[in-house]
Amino acid sequence: MKYDDASWHYGGNFPSDLPDSAGATHTGMFLAWAVLVGLGGELFTVEEPELVNELCNRTTTPGSFFLKVCDGKLTDEDLSDRGNKFAVAYYEDGQYLADYEEMLGSSLASPYHVPDVWASFDTLRPRLDERLARWSASEG
Template sequence: MKYDDASWHSGGNFPKDLPASAGAIHTGMFVAWALQSGLAGELHTDEMPENLEKLAGRSLTPGEFFLWACDGKFTDEDLNEEGNAFTASYFDFSNGSYLADYEALLGHGLPRGSDRLYYVADTWENFEKLKPRLDQRLADWRTHR
C-alpha cells in the first residue's frame, strides 16, 4: 500500500517558486519520526540499516532522507505492523489528523493559500517542533486501540 508519493504533490496547484522536493517535506517529517520511533519495517532495520544511521546522524534533512532512502514513496514496507496500523489512522489524508497537526505546529508565518504547507522548511529544527506532538499522538493511539 502506498500512503504518499512526493510526485503526487508537484503538479497542479503546486507553487511554481518551489522545487519539486518541497512536495516531500511533510511526508519526510513523518517518515523520519516513524523510523526513529521504533516503527521501521524490515527494509530499514534488516536490509538497509544504513538508512537509520543516516537519520540518527542527521546527515540529511527529513525531506532529503525521504527522497534518498524511499525514492519519495511512503509505503507499508517502510513500517512494521504497529507502524502501519498507526499510520492508517493518523497519517491518512482523508480521515487522519497529521496534516492538521503539521499545519498547527509549522504553518505560522507561511503564505496564505491551500498550498501553504509546501513552504515549511525542511529542517531538523522543524522536525523537533513536530516530534513531541507525534510522540503524543502515538502514545494516545496505543492507549485507546
C-alpha cells in the first residue's frame, strides 16, 4: 500500500518557486519520526543502517532521508506492523497533514514552504509523540 508519493504533490498544484524536493518534506518528517521512535520497517534496521545513522546524527534532513531511502514514496514496507496500523489511523485519514499544517505551515505561503530542517522536525515531533501516545492508549 502506498501512503504518499512526492510526485503526487509536485506533479499537481505546486508552488513554482520551490524545488520538487519540497513535495517530500512533510512525508520525510513523518518517516524520520517513525524510524526514530521504532516504527520503521526492516529496511531501516537491516538494509540501510548507515542512512539511519545519518538520520540519528542529523547529518541528513528528514526530506533528504525520505528521498534517498524511499525514492519519494512512503509505502507499508517502510513501516513496521505497528507503524502501519498507526499510519492507517493517523496519516492516511488526513489528520497528519492537518497537524503538519497547524504546527508548521500556518504562517507560510503553503505547507510546501516548510523548510526541510531539524528545527521544523523538532517543532512537529511533540505533536506526533502525543498522537502516538493517544492512539496507543486507545489500542490497548
